[in-house]
Amino acid sequence: EVQLVESGGDLVQPGRSLRLSCAASGFMFDDSAMHWVRQAPGKGLEWVAGISWDSHFIAYADSVRGRFTISRDNAKNFLFLEMNSLRAEDTALYYCVKDFGELVVSCYFDSWGQGTLVTVSS
Amino acid sequence: QSALTQPPSASGSPGQSVTISCTGTTTDVGDYDYVSWYQQHPGKAPKLIIYEVNKRPSGVPDRFSGSKSGNTASLTVSGLQAEDEADYYCNSYAGTNNWGLFGGGTKLTVL
Numbered sequence: 001e002v003q004l005v006e007s008g009g010d011l012v013q014p015g016r017s018l019r020l021s022c023a024a025s026g027f028m029f030d031d032s033a034m035h036w037v038r039q040a041p042g043k044g045l046e047w048v049a050g051i052s053w054d055s056h057f058i059a060y061a062d063s064v065r066g067r068f069t070i071s072r073d074n075a076k077n078f079l080f081l082e083m084n085s086l087r088a089e090d091t092a093l094y095y096c097v098k099d100f101g102e103l104v105v106s107c108y109f110d111s112w113g114q115g116t117l118v119t120v121s122s
Numbered sequence: 123q124s125a126l127t128q129p130p131s132a133s134g135s136p137g138q139s140v141t142i143s144c145t146g147t148t149t150d151v152g153d154y155d156y157v158s159w160y161q162q163h164p165g166k167a168p169k170l171i172i173y174e175v176n177k178r179p180s181g182v183p184d185r186f187s188g189s190k191s192g193n194t195a196s197l198t199v200s201g202l203q204a205e206d207e208a209d210y211y212c213n214s215y216a217g218t219n220n221w222g223l224f225g226g227g228t229k230l231t232v233l
Binding site (some may be wrong): 035037044045046047050053060063067071095105106107108109110112113114115 | 125156158160162166167170173174179196210211213215218220222223224225226227230
């Protein structure tokens with residue numbers, strides 16, 4: 001069974017940094033692209049960033065490009081999101097999401113964690 | 123890039139069919155067949171129900187179907203059941219710098 005467990009969410013002040021982690025199990029992590037998707041309270045979904053299985057291909061939403069960095073550790077089955085220069089509008093539940101494809105980036109999101117809450121406020 | 127456009131709400135009675143639209147542009151929905159749909163119940167994580175415009179992952183009932191015409195994709199739920207009441211989101215690939223443009227979501231109510 002696919003399991004994705006996020007951690008690292010917290011209350012932080014604007015301008016500060018935060019690192020999210022996602023522990024993955026139950027599937028071939030090093031064959032799967034991964035993504036971060038966020039959902040502001042009471043709002044819709046927003047894709048944040050994605051990374052291919054081998055870290056060769058990485059992409060970011062316009063809203064976070066230059067501030068956030070996605071990375072992965074295939075030896076330990078972990079996905080990360082480094083978030084810098086945080087803003088109030090980054091407040092959201094951040095989901096770790098497995099890509100549907102194997103050794104391809106399908107851009108379909110087929111398994112989701114339960115999310116970790118990031119709140120940016122002074 | 124702007125989010126895809128979905129109606130904020132839709133409704134139908136049990137047994138009826140309802141269709142939810144998702145309108146994009148020539149740089150996302152209109153340019154790629156990488157359209158997917160997600161179902162989200164309150165307090166739960168989203169679930170993939172349609173990918174590649176009209177394919178269903180294993181375990182998703184065939185009451186859910188997808189289609190696309192031009193810049194607009196659609197999700198049809200046939201034979202509505204109470205458990206179909208949820209929020210539905212469309213998503214489209216939008217190029218090498220945007221792997222996942224979501225719609226604003228549609229709240230489906232089963233009357």
